[in-house]
Structure formats: structure tokens, C-alpha cells
Amino acid sequence: MCQKTTIHNVSAAEKKVETKRARADQWIGVQLLGLALTLFLVITLGCSDGAQAAAKGAAVGAATATASTASAGSTLSRSPSSSSGSAVPAMPPDVQRVLDKGKLTVAVLGQDNAPFFMDEAGQMSGLDIQLARTLADQLGVSLEITRTAQTFDQVVDMVYGQKADLAISKISRTLKRAQRVRFSRPYLRMRQGLLVNRLQMAEQTQGRSMVATIRDLQGQVGVIKGSSYVGFLKQKFPQASIVEYPTWEDIVEAVVQGDILAAYRDELEIKKVVRTRPDVALQLQTIALTDTQDSLAVVLPWSSSHLLAFVDQYLDTLTAQYTVDAVLDEYADYWVTQRLQQP
């Protein structure tokens, strides 16, 4: 019932998708028909060896011919404007759109997240901003940063809705997000990490090694509400009880106070805590899980396949491969200033 009403309200874009899907179905039908024909010919003419090859060739030829007509029809109908002949070779539409605007619109999360993107007296800086700036330079356009999104998923939504050309905003590659948008190759490969309260941990070990205790982790583990780590926690530590907090700062405070046993997030955020707050480093143990991953990548709309190739190629040419510790060291001075600002 509900579905029917939505079909009535389909937008023009969705209609297009609908017709395309129908056409694709037709095309598969034609192919199947060709295949069945070939099989039939092979079986019936199988007894005469010489005729077999010739017949097969003919059948395949027929099938490809039908398929190519179908695909030619679809290209013609999809982009009539680009094929309307002019002498100048056309640019890929996704790149052309950026060049026409004269600026590369990059979506970044509204809240600062050092060392990836931080607003220092109106001036944006950080690893992600640096990356965005170079991409815009390489395209020969100016950079526009939009920071309306308040959650990481909202950043992805902005790219999906084509409100931005791409997003570089400490976005993790997850399969769920990959259903709607495309990811570049990772520009920072991280692992998942745990921030453990040493005192709480010492209560739990009971003569076992730290590794053995972590593997069947029991107790309260804090994660950011609605983040991908809720799912990871259920999968990796089924015996731990999940405590969801609205912000990361709340979780860190709870671990420091010993209200919960551990916090679960990427290793960079984990290591950042002890760097920015060395006074609690004695209470906390950082753990990087070597057989997990949390890779950061550039997010692009699913249609921007050429811009994706451009970004990938740029990331390939980056001489320095970033690691978590290298990034933390590069922004070492920043942590010191952060530390001084604390009461």
C-alpha cells in the first residue's frame, strides 16, 4: 500500500531510473535468447563436427549484434546533448560541472576534528583541508568548503544529494555508505582502537594476559550513539555491554572517571586523547587492534566516476603515505596549544 503511493509521487529523476531498469531487463532478455539459441544449435548440430564451430560463431554473432543495437539505443536516449556534434571533444560531465562552476565544493563536518579539519581564527587547516586544497588547485578551480552537516552521515547525504562535489571529512569507508556513494582509495589507513581504564582493566585480568582479557572483553564499553562502532562492538566483542553516549568527550570522561571500562573508536581518536590530556595518561591504556581496519577515503556521488578516477590518481601520486603516528606527530604543536587552553 505504502509503496504504491510513493510510486505515484515519483520524481522525474526516478522515472528515468525506472525506464533505464526496464531497458536493462530487455537487454538481458535478448542476451538470454541468444544464449539459448546457441545451446540449441550446438545440441542439434553436435553430431556433425565440422558444422559445429561455424554454427556457434554465427549464433554468437547474432547475439552480439542484438546487444549492440540495444546499447546504442540507450546511449542515444540518455545523453542527447553531449552527442549533438561539435568539433571540440567533450569533457566528462562530472568534471565539466566543476569547471563550469569555477569552484570545487567540498563538504566537511560542522564540528572541528583535529588534525583533519579545524577552524583556527576563521582559517581552516588540517589534513583533510590540505588534501581538498591541492585537489582544487590541480583542477584549476577555487575551493569552497560547506560545513552545514552536523553528523558524518549527513556529510555523506550531502554528497549523495549532489550538494557537494565531494567530501573529505574523516569519513570511514563502510559497506553501508558504499551502497549510495563511491569511495576513493584510502588516504589514511587506520585500525580500530580501544581506550581502556587501567584500573578497571586490572580488576578484570585476574592473572590472564592483557591480550586474552581484551579478546573476551566483558564490561561496559562506550561508543558514540549511532556511529558505525555500535555495530563493530556487537561483532567484535559480543560479551561487552554497549553504552551509547551522545559525544566522544562524554565517553572519554566516563573512561577517565572509571564509570565504564573502555571506549571504542578509531586508533587516531584513541591516541589523540592521551596526547591532548597527558595528565590522565597514567589512568589510560591505548590499544590498537591490528586485524581490524578503519580507512578514511574521499566520498563522491555515485555518478562522478571520472572525478573519482582523478582523485584516485592524485592519491596514488602522493609520495608520503600517511600513518596514524605520522599524522599525530605532524600536528604535535597543535596538541600542545590545545593542552594549554584547557583549564
Place this chain on the structure above:
Amino acid sequence: MVTSPKAYLPRQPSIEWLRSPWAVLISGGLGVYIGTTQPQVAAWIAPFGTVYLGLLKMCVLPILLSAITNSLGRLMQSHDARQYVQRIAVVFPVSLLTVSAIAVAVAALAGPGRDLTTETLQTLGVLVNQSGVDLEMALSGPIPEAATGGVGTLVGSMVPDNIFAALSEGQTLKVLLFAIIFGVSLGLVKAPSTAALFDTLDSLYQAFNKVIHGLTYLLPLGLCSLLAHQLSQVGVEVLLSMVDFVVVAIATFALIYLLSTIIIWRRSGLGLWPTLLALKDPTILSLATSSSLACLPAAITSLSEHLRFNAQTTNLVTPLAITLCRFGSVIYFALATLFVVQLYQRDLGMVGLGIVILGSILAGMATSGVTGILTLTMLGLVLDPLKLPLEAVLVLFIAIDPLMDPLRTLGIVHTGMAATALVAERE
């Protein structure tokens, strides 16, 4: 025609001044100056200290083996062994308990690690971060073998399945057990032929004692270079952040040193000044070498020759007290545990304090088989039952260890001598 070598020399060149307290004091002061202000010079003269320490350690195993076997064998033959065993069985546990309780009481009263300022915590935290204590582990695959030292390994490390391997690897505990068994069985053999072996062991012991005596002339040089090197390794910033712990530790060691000195003085029956003079060599050697074994010959000589305790008993009991009781480590672990307890703001009841006293004795004794950083990891033996974490604080203790190690060694050697003085009779 035999002429004395003296005839060829214009006058008797005396090097006795090298053994005077003044020479030791001056070289010690020089060592402290170089170590604190001239780290490059300290590194440059460090090899001399290493050679000196090597020469001292060279004499340890022969002396350990000959002294214990010889004295235990003779003791068994003279039939008054039972009396000494009884005394040892009383003196060692009681003195260990006393020492541990004193350390716990001092640390509980002075409260190092209590109410640290945020700045201090930050400095300590930066140090912990720098040493990279974050753990990297996999969630699947085999669990890596953890190198754990404990009571089990202590017992396991005592029985030598191959005495020559134990000797060549310098595993003191195994050599000690072998010497005890060998000495007892040698004493039980009632054949006159054993006399020859006893004489051989005696001459072996005398020979290496001569080497040790000769080495005391080099003490000022060795002291200067060893002190300078040791002090240049101390991180000043950490030292300042842990200043309350360091001060409490120094005060506790000084208190126990004073008590031990009084015990030795009363037991020896000599005047205070001669007693102090006799104790000079082992004290300075422990501070300079940070190796209790290297001080063992000097401690025996001081007790049996200068203080006139029964040589046979001293030869037997001093090695046992120094290698097994480890008073210095016991004191240090009691202090360190209370520092950790107060740092993590844990409230121990009387039961908890009891665990610290007993746990420190166990952990201290467990250090007898190990060297280096492993010594400090034995702290885990006390912290585990109290459910306190070790890794982060271990970093801090490692950082100040160049300063603490000599004091710990002094505690081991000097209090070990006091325990021996309680067991042994005067000549």
C-alpha cells in the same frame, strides 16, 4: 744472591693513599660533578667503570662457590650446624618482615604520589606517552606468550640441571643451591681425603680475596667513572616530577642503613668509628657498582677480617643473606607499591597493607635470579593481588632507576651484612 726488590727502588712508593676515605670522597664528588654537568665526559670515561665492574664480578662466582662449600662443609663436620640453621631460620624472616614493615610505614605516613598537581601529572603523562606504551594486538590468532616472571619461575630457576651451564651463564641462584648441596654432602663424607679438597677451596677463596683487595686500590677511579655514567642517565625532568617519591625513598634507605649500622656496631663490640671504617668499602662499592654480587667479597672481608666475626659463619651466611633476602629490593617494592596505590587514589585497609608487606618480600626475593629491567617488573607480583596496573608506572620507575639502583644495592648489601651479624658470633 737474593736481593729484595726494595733495594732497587729509591724509596717505598706508597699507594695506600688510594684507600683513604679522602680519596674515595674526592673521586665520588668528581663523579657526581661530571655526571650532572658533563654528560659527554661521563660517556667517555664510562668504559673504565665497565672494566672495573667486570673485574669485580669475575671474582664473584669462584668466591661464592668456594666460600659456601668450604664453610658449610666444615660446619657439618663440626656438628654445630643445627644451631646456625635455627638462627638463620629465625633471623632472615624476622628481619625481612621488619624491613618491609618499616618501608610501608614510612611510605604510608609520608604519602608519596598523593595529591599530585596537574602539571606533575602532565609531565609524567608525556613521559608515559613518549615511551610508547600503547598495545598493538590482534583479535584472532594465537595468544602471544607473555614473558612473566613469578614465584613459579623463581623456584624453577633455583635447581641447576647442569652446574657448568649455570656457572657459565652466571645464574647465581643455581650456583648457590649447588654450593649448598655440595657443601653439605662434602661435610657428610667422613673420609680424611676431603681435607685436601677443603684446602683447595680455601686457597681458591684466598686467591680471589687477594684480587678483590688489589682492586680496592682502583676504587677511586672506578667510583668516579661509574657514578658519572650512572648520574648522566637520570632524566632530570622526571626526577623533579617524582621528587616526593625519590625523597621518601632516600629517607627510608637512610633510616634502614642507620638501623643496620647500629646492629652491626652493637654486635661487633668495636667502637663506632672502627665499625664505620670497616663498613666503608662495601658501602661505597654498592653505591658505585649497583651490583650486589660484585660487593659480596668486600662484604665478607669487612665482616670477617675487619669486624672479627666468625669467618666460617660469615662465609656462609653473607652470600645467603645477600642473594636470597634482597632487603634493598624489598624496601623499594614496598615504597613503590604504596606510591602506585596513592597515585591511583586507592584506599588500602589493614589487610591491603599486610598484602603489601608480604608481597614486597616475595617480589624482592624474586629479584635474586634476574637482572636489569626485569628486576622492576617483579613489582607486578605485589600490584597484581592489589588489582593495580603496572605498565604505565613501570615506565616512571625505569626512568628514575639509575638513581634508585645504587640505593637499592646498598640496602641489599648493608642490611644483608646486618642480618649476618645477627647470626654470626664474634671470634
